[in-house]
Amino acid sequence: MNYEHMDIKLLLKSIKAKDEIILELEEKLKESLYYASRDAVTELLNRRAGLSLLEKEIEISKINGTSITICFVDIDGFKYINDNFGHTKGDKVLKDVGKTLKESIRKTDILMRIGGDEFVIVFCNTKIDDANKLWSGIDEQINKLNKETYYNYNISLSYGFSEYSSESPLSIKELLHNADKSMYSNKVIYSNKKSN
Incomplete structure (x- = not known):
């Protein structure tokens, strides 16, 4: 994406949207790591x-x-x-x-x-x-x-x-x-x- 020609409001909106995507991906990663270490039936450590x-x-x-x-x-x-x-x-x-x-x-x-x-x-x-x-x-x-x-x-x-x-x-x-x-x-x- 070319940021050079964006106005400041559009640029901030774009950055905010990307931040939200990054936070969502971080949450999904945490969740994946949690379930990778857990037993599927009991949710205890595997x-x-x-x-x-x-x-x-x-x-x-x-x-x-x-x-x-x-x-x-x-x-x-x-x-x-x-x-x-x-x-x-x-x-x-x-x-x-x-x-x-x-x-x-x-x-x-x-x-x-x-x-x-x-x-x-x-x-x-x-x-x-x-x-x-x-x-x-x-x-x-x-x-x-x-x-x-x-x-x-x-x-x-x-x-x-x-x-x-x-x-x-x-x-x-x-x-x-x-x-x-x-x-x-x-x-x-x-x-x-x-x-x-």
């Missing part, structure tokens, strides 16, 4: 974004000499819910569990959905014993969710912990593997209790 934050927390932990506890969470009987009540109900369970977990953890902690019915909580600056205490609050909120929301089935969660510390400087892969293994042991114990 695996990639969550693990990126975990990596940063481990660096901070190394510098400060603090601990981080990873909690691997799995919804018990999720396949049964999907198979018997439909995927719409399954998505509602994922959203409700995600919301309950998010509202139950501290603002400094990280929560991500890593796929399927699995979530990971990163309890920052926290040892396993303290994470266990924090979990009891989550358990209470899940029980409350069952009383207020579900009638045909109850939601229960299996979970397992793994700790990063200067004494045990595990990689992210090792932390997740150990927490997943611990969660699976708890799930087996839960299943055995349920069937007895």
